[in-house]
Amino acid sequence: MQAIRRILSHALYATALALPLAGGAQAADAQRWDLRDLYATPADWDSAYAALRQRTETLDALKTTLPTSSAAMAEAMAAISDAQRTLGRLYVYASLKADEDLREPRAQERKQQAAQLFGLFSEKTSWLTPAIQALGPERARAFVAAEPVLKARFDLAIEDALRNLPHTLSPEGEALLAATRVVLGQPGSVFEVLSDAELPRPTIKLADGRAVTLSTDAYEKHRQSAVRADRKKVFDGFFGALKKAEGTFGANMTTQVLGDVFTARSRRFKGTLEAALFADNMPPAVYRTLVEQAHAGLPTLHRYLRLRQKMLGIQGPLAYYDNYPPMVLPPKGLVFDVERSKAITLQALAPMGDEYLGLLKRGFAATWTDSHPRPGKASGAYMAGYAYDVHPYVLLNHSDDFQSLSTLAHEWGHAVHTMLSKANQPFDKADYSTFIAESASIANEMLLSDYMVEKAATREEKLYYLTQALESIRTTFFRQVMFAEFQLAIHEEVEQGRPLSGARLSDLYCGLAKRFYGEAEGVMKIDPAYCVEWAYIGHFYNGYYVWQYATSMVGAAEFSSAIRSQGAPARERFVNLLKAGGSDYAYPLYVKAGVDLATAAPYQALMARMNRLLDEFERLAATPRR
Secondary structure: OHHHHHHHHHHHHHHHHHOOOOOOOOOOOOOOOOHOOOOHHHHHHHHHHHHHHHHHHHHHHHHHHHHOOOHHHHHHHHHHHHHHHHHHHHHHHHHHHHOOOOOHHHHHHHHHHHHHHHHHHHHHOOOOHHHHHHHOOHHHHHHHHOOOOHHHHHHHHHHHHHOHHHHHHOOOHHHHHOOOOHOOOOOHHHHHHHHHOOOOOOOEEOOOOOEEEOOOOHHHHHHHOHHHHHHHHHHHHHHHHHHHHHHHHHHHHHHHHHHHHHHHOOOOOHHHHHHHHOOOOOHHHHHHHHHHHHHHHHHHOOOOHHHHHEEEOOOOOOOOHHHOOOOEEEEOOOOOHHHHHHHHHHOHHHHHHHHHHHHHHHHOOOEEEEOOEOOOOOOOOOOEEOOOOOOOOOOOOOOHHHHHHHHHHHHHHHHHHHHHHHHHHOHHHHOHHHHHHHHHHHHHHHHHHHHHHOOOHHHHHHHHHHHHHHHHHHHHHHHHHHHHHHHHHHHHHOOOOOOOOOOHHHHHHHHHHHOOOOOOOEEEEEEHHHHHHHOOOOHOOOOOOOOHHHHHHHHHHHHHHHHHHOOOOOOHHHHHHHHHOOOOHHHHHHHOOOOOOOHHHHHHHHHHHHHHHHHHHHHHHOOOOO
C-alpha cells in the first residue's frame, strides 16, 4: 500500500510546515474552498469515519480467504482498495478542514483521528504483500490471468509484491526489522531538537544597527541582504554556530547512514542507492547519469555565476554568501491578484492544448481553492488530490506578487495532472510518482516564465523574470544534485568500510561545493568555515530524497522545450504521460513519452534552456535603458 504511505507522509510534512499566520484582512478577491463535495457536514464525516473504522477492523480476516481462488483474491483486494479509497477521502477532508484554522481544536482532533485510522489500516492490511508472495509467482500470475478484476485493477500491485520477494525476510525477520524503525528514525528527531531548539544561536548587528539572532528563518532572510558585509556576518555567525557542534551533527549523521546501510543489507540489496530506488523501480543509472550530466553542465552554472558577479558589482571571485541576494529587484507596480494570475496562467499554458486548458478553466471557475492568508490558516501551498471520487483542492497563500503567480501555476499543474489521471485510471492505478508529479508542475512554471519574458512591458521586467528562471535552475537542479552527490558519497564511505566524522563530512561537502561553484576556475571562493552547511540540511535524514526534484526539472525542460518546438505531437506525449497516472513505474512511462532519464539528452535540454535564458539576459543587460 505505497499510496497510503505516500499520502500520509506528504500530509505529515505539510502539517510540519503549517504555522498560524498573523495576517490581517484578506484581499478583496479572496476565495475559500467548499468542502461539502467531500462531506456535507462534519457530522457526515463522523458517521463515515465510524463506519470505516468498523470495516477496517475486519480486513485482516481476508487473509484466510485470499489464497483460495482468483475470485477470492479479487474480492479481498477490492475490499481493501474500497476501504483505502474511503480512507483517502476522510483524510483529505480532515486535513483541509484543519488547515482552514489551526486554532480550531475539533478540526485538529479530526485530523488526528484520520491519521490514527491510517495506522490501523496499515496494521490490518500488513499481511497482504506476504500473502501474495506466498502464492508464488506462477500461481499469483495464473490468478491474474483468470480474473478480469485482478488484471484490470491489481496486476501492477501483484507484480510489485512479487518483485519485492527477494528482499522480503521471514515473518520473524520482518517483525525484527519493523521493530528497528523507531530506533533508526531517531537521527532525524535528534537533528530537529538540536537544530531547532537547543543549538545556541548568535546575535549579530547589521549595518543599519539592527540586532538579529540567527535562527534558521533569520539566516534565510538576511542572507539575501544587499549589503555584502551583512551577508558575510550572517554566514560567519550562522555557520560558526554549526561548526561548534560539528562533531555532534557528524555523529548523528553517521548514525543515520549506518542505519540506512543496515536496512539495505538486511533486505539483501547491493547498496543503499539500489535500496532507495527500489520502491519506484528507478534504475540506479538514472541517479548516476544525473550527477554526471550536472558535472557536464557546470560551465553553464559558472557562466551564470559570473553574470551574478557582474550584476552585483563584485570585484574578484564571488563568495558563497553571494548566491542569495537578488540580481534584479522586481519592478515597482507589478501586481498579480488571483484573477489576473488565473488569466495569465491560462494564456501562458495555451501550448498545452484545449483538453488541458478546459480542465484548468473548470478548476479556476469552481470553489476548489483557498487562496489568501488569514489568521490561523496554514502557510505554504499544496494540492490535495487523493480523494479519488472528488476533484482536487488547492491551498494557496496568495500575496499578489510574481512568486504567488508562479506558485498558482505550479499547484494547478498538480491539480490538472490529478484530474487527467483520475479520468483515465481506476483508483488503484491513479496515484502517480513524485518524479512525474514534479515534472507536471515545473513544466507549467517554465511555460509561464517564457510567456512572462515574452510579454514583459519593460526591459527591467524581462530581466527580473529571467533572473527568477535562472535562479530556479541553480537551486532546483545544481544545488539539489550537489546534495544528491553528497548523500551518495557519504553512504559509499560507510559501505566501503571507511569511517565518518563531522570533520570528514565537511571535507566531502567542501570538495563538492568547490567543484560545483568553480573555485578552481576562479568563479567563487569557498570558505571552509561554510562547508559545515550539510549540518543544516534536514532533507539528508529522509534518505535519497532531494534528487527527485532535480530529475523532475530535467523532465520538465525536455517536455516544455519539445512542446514549444514540436507542438501537438510533443503535447500529446506529455498529456498521455499525465493520463497514465500510476499504471506503470515512472521510468518506463517517461521512456514511452520520449524521455529517457538514463541518457544525456534531457539534461542537455535543461542546459540549453539555461544558456538560452543567459543569452537573453546578457543581450538585454547590454541594451541601454530607454
